[in-house]
Amino acid sequence: MQYGMIIDLERCVGCHACTIACKAEWEVPVEFGRNWVKRLGPSKVGNELASTYYPGLCNHCAKPPCVDACPADPAEMTFKDAKSGKTTTLSVAATWKDPFNGTVQIDKSRCIGCGACVESCPYEARYINPAMVDDVSSDGKADKCTYCMPRVEAGLAPACVQTCITNARIFGDLDDPTSEVAKYVKKGAKGLEPKGESIGPNSRYYGKKKDMTLLFQESTPELADMGSVKRRAMMASMVKPAMRKARDLGLLGLAGAMLVKGLSEKKNDE
Amino acid sequence: MSESNTSQDIASLYRFLAQCMQYPDPEWMNDDFFNVFYNLLGSLGAVTEGKEIRKALEQSSDFIEDLQIEYTRLFINGVPHVVAPPFASVYMDKSIQGSFALRTLNFYRKKGFAMGEEADLPDNLIHELEFLSLLTEEEDYVGEEEFLSTLFRPWYKCFCPRVAEETRHPYYRMVVTLIDFFTKEEEEDGFQLNEA
Amino acid sequence: MAFNLTRRKFLQTASLAAATVPLAKFVSAETGVAKVSLEAQGTMGDTTVVGGLCEMCFWRCQLVGKVRDGQLMKLEGNPKSIDNGTAICARGNAGVKLLYDVDRLKYPLKNVGKRGEPIWKRISWKEALDECGSKLKAVVDQHGPQGICVFPHGASAKYPMHYFERTVGTHNVSEASFFQCRGIRDAAYVNTIGKAPGEFVDMANTKVLFLTGSHLGENIHVSHIKAYINGLQNGAKLIVADPRYSAAAAKSDIWVQIKPGTDTAYLLAIMNYLVTNKKYDKEFVTKHTVGFDKFSAAISEWTLDKAAKECDIPAVQIKEVAELLAANAPNVAIHPGRHVSWYGNDFQRERALACLTGLLGAYYVKGGWVPPKNPKIGKTSWATQEHGDEHNLNVSNNKMVHPFKPPGTPTELIRDCAITSKPYPIKGCVIWGQNPMQTIPNQEKMKQVFNAMDFVMCVDVMPTDVTMWADILLPESSYLERHDEIKVGVGKIKADDKEPTQFIAPRMPLVAPMFERKDQVYITNEIARRMGHEKDIPVQTLEELVNKTLESANITLASVKAEGGIHLQPGKSGYGVPEDFEVLLFNEEIAEAGFPGAPTYTPVEEVPAGYARLLYGRAPVHTFNRSQNNVWLNHEMPDNPVWLNDEVAKKLGVKDGDTVGFINSEGVKSRTTTTVKVTPGIRKDAVYMYHGYGSANPLMTAGVGKGVDDQSLITKIAVDPETGCHGMRNNFVKLQTKDDKTLDFPA
Structure with missing residues (x-):
């Protein structure tokens, strides 16, 4: 099973309802979004004018670079197939691809907030939510679209799909040939692969030829330089536990106080 | 001084600060009130500031109305936008009644409190100060610390400078500075805070 | 300021003489400890409150609220709705942020x-x-x-x-909804077909949808947009006349890039072509229209070539449009428009649209103009009283100044x-x-x-x-906090239903009002x-007002609430031309009042040298100027970039993303600046921006200085003579660069 989403640009009118419904459903901070709508054109495509939209969200990729980038200590997790009830246990970092439904998810309690996954995502579908702070990370936690798994498990459509005013967003199992999403793929719905790469995005677009050309022309991303992302992630994972220890011993507090004191004494002298 | 007396005093202090933030009304904003207020400033060594406030009040033909106008401008509706709404969610969620208000309410509940019939929103500065007063009355210092650091200071540190910088009346500058002073964790004993 | 003590020291040592004021705001209660998880829990478990009726705009979609602890977390379309269904637009979703707006x-x-x-x-x-x-x-x-x-x-x-x-x-x-928006449309149709037209075009079933300067897709009215997209998906052809490559133009089969202000000439040429080539619906015209001869004589000057020159479009394109309409008549939807107070010549354009619909026989037919048969409700309000015309400003020397004005x-x-x-x-x-x-x-x-x-x-x-x-x-309490306005309409429960179902949806509060x-x-x-x-007061409460209004439909707020917030009852389709239906192609009453009795084109002021015409329009995430301070909507579209033709931009030396201000032909400067959007999708003699931006208030937390207030540049007043409504697209601007240099538009 592989959940996926189709966005039918013939139907989409670029109203942004998807973006706002998601914000309300998942209490996303004002300045971030788990999905977005970008307005493209009017621009020349060949000899004609075109104008369309790029409603984007996490692609829950077949080979998600964000999962590889996560430096958090792996932990054993048991996954369950919603249909058959079958379970399997895997060792995963703080973000993973679900072996049964194909979605990419995050364990907030284990996320160290280093931002490596955010940088590795070519679609900029992840952000660090600064409101999510705990003992593991004071910088916030990585956050993104979950394909509304909690809603789907409760028998509901994803929030963006439910509110879409023209039924331009269609959600379902791409592996099921009878599903509407699979039919769209057969008709030619395509994902936005990064330049020269093949990571298998599962949010896919369907539309008039000129609109698709405009979308791919203006919105095809590039893969981040994984070398530097990985290096940063490694450093973060090495440094974080040390910092935590330092904080536990009260060293950070002391250092902070001295720093403040120094500054304030200087002020007083003036 | 005994432990319980101290906690009673701190509780009273929080209550008093909450009172200072109520809409000005001659019912309570009288000579007795200001005597206590100047007393408090005096014991903190802020004599000059106390004099400044006294002067501002004495020079006015209707100081209550002055303070009512300033209160409206700062906390209710400015021209036409309010300077510093006294609600945590405004700073944390950019709206009234955001999830921060809910977290605040949940904290009250965790400590066994609920909102009263006449209450305003849970994250109103006045109620947060009242809550701190109730916690210290129960000598729940751990709760007080936790509330201050996780739910109070994160927004108050945005609220306070806005009022301090924007206000046209020394009374409100002093009130928010007092609240700041009494809710800020010292970085180190004996070290002089120097802000505002 | 410096206190000479630390907090801790003060608390340890001072004998505190603070006043203890008894305040009973908190009441101790035994409640469990709520677990706070980092992960947002979603609204699936929240209480659903029914009866919401949106008013972020005035289409009034039916809502439910998701309420947690008395706090409205989310708005959704009411699943019982046969109008908007579970869908609501960005603005509808963002109602939460109006409710809780700081300001x-x-x-x-x-x-x-x-x-x-x-x-x-x-x-x-x-x-x-x-x-x-x-x-x-x-x-x-x-x-x-x-x-x-x-x-x-x-x-x-x-x-x-x-x-x-x-x-x-x-x-x-x-x-405002009349004199600065749709009043002209309503007045023109009332004086042509005897009824205000609404936007009652059967788009879902049409073969051709004909739009004149429409914001469909940028002005989001949910059920209307659903019908629009369903129509296009069913294979309808789309014709859009607009100086700009609008959202609708981007979905069109024919885009008529018309010169601003000349739409009536374009319509007259289409009608004249249909008449001269006998491509109009003769049976309908004979049976249901009045004044055909006078009408056809009056418009006969409008050849394709004459209109092509006036409108700055190819004659063959006008012919193509006319042919496509004729080939598919009567199942064509001539959209009456909504915001139509454009140029001060608008009554005649709207009359032309109504007449064109008549020539094509496109009234009361599948895919044409079909008014819904709505359920009947009462009209409880203050009793009407006659006050005479002595102080009626629209009556001067026993004559009406603007005889065809809206209410x-x-x-x-x-x-x-x-x-x-x-x-x-x-x-x-x-x-x-x-x-x-x-x-x-x-x-x-x-x-x-x-x-x-x-x-x-x-x-x-x-x-x-x-x-x-x-x-x-x-x-005032907002639309989410009070009873009010009743939305009525028709819809289909299942797509293949033969007859439509009527619905009545009175507004009910989703949460209690806060503060005072x-x-x-x-x-x-x-x-x-x-x-x-005192004695004239018709009702004591808003709830009573709504209940009285519902009486004639034999329902109450309580009964509707029990039904899930929307009352449904069997309805009838609106197809079938009523026997007495008449289209006044030539209107004698209009002629007697001293105005043209047949639709007539009056040219508008030409763009002065060096200027461009200022066009404004709708942003899909905003309603007029009402929503600019909504933090969610503001984040989606924080400013209103000005559309500038790419060739013009090149000549002016302006690049995409540059910051510009404006000065109009009367010397009024914009208070703020915005960015430039360079595009081939707009004519060279016009610029375009979204309306409803540019608040100048420094204390406005979300909207301050974001974009430009187009209204501040609309200083020249045009008045539509028949209706007295405003025309707001007769103002001209130049761009000003950051260093205050004024740029002249090339000829």
Whole structure:
């Protein structure tokens, strides 16, 4: 099973309802979004004018670079197939691809907030939510679209799909040939692969030829330089536990106080 | 001084600060009130500031109305936008009644409190100060610390400078500075805070 | 400031003489410990409250609220809705952020400063109402009821508007929805087919959809957009006339890049082509139209070539459009439009659209103009009373000034009278839900009106620009916190249903109002009591008003609530032309009043050398100027980039993303700047921007300085002669660069 989403640009009118419904459903901070709508054109495509939209969200990729980038200590997790009830246990970092439904998810309690996954995502579908702070990370936690798994498990459509005013967003199992999403793929719905790469995005677009050309022309991303992302992630994972220890011993507090004191004494002298 | 007396005093202090933030009304904003207020400033060594406030009040033909106008401008509706709404969610969620208000309410509940019939929103500065007063009355210092650091200071540190910088009346500058002073964790004993 | 102690030291040592004030705000209660998880929990487990009726715009989608601990977390379409279904647009979704907007009005305020430069003081409701009642009564006592003018807008303004019109007795009411929006359309169709047209085009079943300057896709009305997209998916051809490659143009089969202001010439040429080539619906014309001969003679000058030249479009394209319409008639949808107060020649254009529909026989047929058979409900309000025409500004020397005006009095007549006190003084102003500073052209003139008043009161949810001119400002409960307005309509429960189903959806509150916000019935009644109209009060509460209105449908608020917030009953399709239906191709009454009886094109002022015409329009995430402070919507589209033709940009040396300001042909400069959007999708003689941006208030937390207020540049006033409504696209601008250099548009 592989959940996926189709966005039918013939139907989409670029109203942004998807973006706002998601914000309300998942209490996303004002300045971030788990999905977005970008307005493209009017621009020349060949000899004609075109104008369309790029409603984007996490692609829950077949080979998600964000999962590889996560430096958090792996932990054993048991996954369950919603249909058959079958379970399997895997060792995963703080973000993973679900072996049964194909979605990419995050364990907030284990996320160290280093931002490596955010940088590795070519679609900029992840952000660090600064409101999510705990003992593991004071910088916030990585956050993104979950394909509304909690809603789907409760028998509901994803929030963006439910509110879409023209039924331009269609959600379902791409592996099921009878599903509407699979039919769209057969008709030619395509994902936005990064330049020269093949990571298998599962949010896919369907539309008039000129609109698709405009979308791919203006919105095809590039893969981040994984070398530097990985290096940063490694450093973060090495440094974080040390910092935590330092904080536990009260060293950070002391250092902070001295720093403040120094500054304030200087002020007083003036 | 005994432990319980101290906690009673701190509780009273929080209550008093909450009172200072109520809409000005001659019912309570009288000579007795200001005597206590100047007393408090005096014991903190802020004599000059106390004099400044006294002067501002004495020079006015209707100081209550002055303070009512300033209160409206700062906390209710400015021209036409309010300077510093006294609600945590405004700073944390950019709206009234955001999830921060809910977290605040949940904290009250965790400590066994609920909102009263006449209450305003849970994250109103006045109620947060009242809550701190109730916690210290129960000598729940751990709760007080936790509330201050996780739910109070994160927004108050945005609220306070806005009022301090924007206000046209020394009374409100002093009130928010007092609240700041009494809710800020010292970085180190004996070290002089120097802000505002 | 420095305290000479630390907090800790102070607390340890000082003998504290603080006053202990008994406050019982908190009540101890035994509640469990709520677990706070980092992960947002979603709204699946929240309480669903039914009966919501959206008013982020005025289409009024049916809502449910997801409520957690008394807090509204999310709005969704009511699953029982056969109108919008579970879908709502971005603005509908963002209603939560209007409800909880930081800057919303909370308490009654009194302006103790000056109008325009207010100093606010919170006062009690009693004081506020006493002041409103006594001041308005003084105006009526001294100058008569005509001494009061009213600027209403929205559902909550209806009840007070009726009070001032019917009971107090003033004609001087100017509704933005009429005089600055769709009033011309309604008046033109009433004087052609006897009915206001709504937007009742059967788009889902049409073969051709014909749009003139439409914002479909940018102005989002959910059920309307659903029908539009379903029609296109069913294979409808789309024709869009617009100087700009609009959202609709991007989905079109034929885009007619028309010169602004010339639409009527284009329509006349299409009709003349249909008539000359006998491609109109002869049977329909014979049976259901009046004045065909006079009409066809009047439009006969409009050859394809003449129109092509006037409209700056190819003649073959007009022919292509006419042929496509004729080939698919009568199943074609000629859209009447919505915001149509464009050029001051708009009544005739709207008449032309109504006549074109008639020539094609496209009334009451599948895919044509089909009015819904709506359920009947009552009209409870203040009793109507006759007040005569003595003080009706629209009647001069026993003649109507604007004989085909929509309800109310044309805005300019009211403004001129208020400023000059001729023929009589207007000294009291009631503003209810409207923001005349950003809806009516010429802001300086509006300020003069307010300055001429003895008393100005404002009722609103937000501190909009106009509220700065109020003496008393009252906070109203929003559409999410009160009963109100009843939406009726028809829809289909299942797509393949033969007959439609009727629905009645009265507004019910989803949460209780916070602070001291009150509804319109409370406020109006309290003022009426103070003005001596106690005995005329029709209802005591808003709830009672709605229940009385529902009586004739044999339902109550309680019964509708039990039904899930929407009452459904069997309905009938609107197809089938009524026997007595008539289309007045030539209208003798219009001719007798001294205007052209057949649709006629009047050219508008040409763009002066060096300037471009300022066109404005809708952003899909905003409603007029009402939503600019909504933090979610603001984040989606924080400013309104100005569309500039790519070739023009090159000549001006302006690049995409550059910052520019504006100066108009009357020397008025924009207060703020915006960015440039360089595109081939706009004509060279025009620029375009979204309306509803550019608040100048430094304390506006979300909207300040974001984009440009197009209304501030619309200073030249055009008035449509038949209707007295405004035309707002006859203003011309130049760009100004950051270093204040003014750029002349190339010829």
